[in-house]
Amino acid sequence: MNNSIITQSARYSISFNGSLIGYFKGKRGIRQGNPLSRFLFVLSMNVLSRILNLAAARGVTIVLDNFYEMSGLKLNAAKCELYVAGISTNILGSITKITGFKQGCLPVRYLGVPLVTRKLSEKDCRLELIRAVLFSVANFWCRQLFVPQSIIKKIEQLCSRFFWKSSDKASTGARVSWATICHSKSEGGLCLKDIKTWNKV
Template sequence: MFADDLLIFCKGNLESVVGVNTVLDKFYEMSGLKLNAAKCEFYASGISTNILEFITKATGFKQGCLPVRYLGVPLVTRKLSEKDCVVLIDNIKSRLYHWSGKLLSYAGRLELIRAVLFSVANYWCRQLFLPQSIIKKIEQLCSRFFWKGSDKAATGARVSWETICKPKHEGGLGLKDLKTWNKACMIQLIRSILAGEGSLWVAWINNYVLNDKDFSLIDSGTNTSWSFRKLLKLRREANAVYSTGATSIRAIWEVTRVKRDKVLWHNLIWFPLHIPKHSMIAWMAILDRLPTKVRLQHMGIVTDGLCVLCNESQETRDHMFIECPLASSV
């Protein structure tokens, strides 16, 4: 049960369904809260057509068909498909649409991606193994919004998305790589199974899937769901992570992510009380990704590469900030 969303499981016979209805009627007498049969659905498997008709007449519920969404995510036993994730992509696109008309700086777009778009994807990452194609689509949408401010092709992006997703001390902007984060979330689910407590899902896994068997030794059977088979394949990597003492998803992500060399200029631009817009420009300058005339000339956007200030030398990053006589005097 979550707020006004309630799932009730019972045996697939008329007696059990009538029993559930009787309990709900008793609840109505005590609380005054009555369910709306028109908004309720029941799902069945391996039950004859006659019994299904009896259940429909006895309850007034409609018979639903899987997959169905519950609390925003699809309930599926097979591999998650792109079709199942259309809601997630549409949710992100709708948020982008509302912000497309706003004149936001790179720093503002970065904070929106970090605070809102990634939180939407993060909710799914904590429940399911996301397909690689969906992860790429989310990253593409975020990249387009960051560079263009809308869902337009991010041609001419100054810095790759892979670099943006590095921590700041490694030369990036501190966003998380969704694929690695999704894996960290799944390793945390394995940790919950091994702990044997914490949620109804864990209790159900232990009683009906593991059946008192050791999770670290069990093999996947023919009736094992795709998601659970994926969890079983993660066991060896999960054990290596647990040996480091990582307990939270963030700590697990820190252990599993690919680490790069630290940059020497991290504290130069990401210092306390820095101005985000200025730090963003400095970051692009250090990576030599500012749209100087020489870079624009290489892209075929302009034909003249001379410095706009002195009109003597080629307008490169080093010339603009160091070598140009006017820049030196300033």
């Protein structure tokens, strides 16, 4: 999806000391990375979902073109992947031919959330908490300062204990070392950041 949203028909006013001053027309959409973009994206996808449901009921096939005309959001087939379940090979072939999308395979991350074919385990949830909370706190410091190695070691120890024991108890008996967990999945890890290397970068 192109995340820019056409706003040329909208008019804006600035609040200055509690009073609205003037009006001006929107010239450019919200860029990717803007804090508002994720909320607008979810709202627009909700509209698309409703349109798709109506189209399925009425047998309409030009939904994406209509959605593009309404919102300015256009699918980029080169960046899109299709995830399906319970569809025959023939139907899947027709869909990929019409849309130009390539078929993806799970697991995959969507808006930061892992999509998997099975129920999330406790370990999956702990892993996401480590990425979203513990690493985010560490990254705040690592981006600006050289963190002492003793602190980095303590952070990794806390992450390891939380992942294996769900508490601050020693993670004795861990099946895999924390260094291995930080490797890429192709190397047998879980693709977590190596805080020491990240701090150097």
